[in-house]
Amino acid sequence: MSDFPEKPKAELTDIENEKMERRRAQNRKAARRFREKEKSLETKLQKKTQKLESDNTSLRTLIRELKREREILQHQLQGHLYVCSNVDDTYMQISLLS
DSSP, rough: OOSSOOOOOOOHHHHHHHHHHHHHHHHHHHHHHHHHHHHHHHHHHHHHHHHHHHHHHHHHHHHHHHHHHHHHHHHHHHHHHHHHHHHHHHHHHHHHOO
16 A cells, blocks of 8 residues: 555546546547557558568579579680680781791
């Protein structure tokens, strides 16, 4: 128990009771709207997260494909440079003989 004596509860008039009940109803309505708004925001964020994760997966796949393509092109270029350097060497030898 507390050290202070309890105050006697005053009886509320009908008008005060109606006012208090209206206030409670308003408060319940506001709380419901707030919960609905929070739920809507959570749903939107979940959808956005799923889309970003999907985009991320697609981009990672694209990166892997582009890296493979780059490796193939680099290999082809090295082969081409090897062939061209041999052609240049042969051309130089023919030019020197002429």
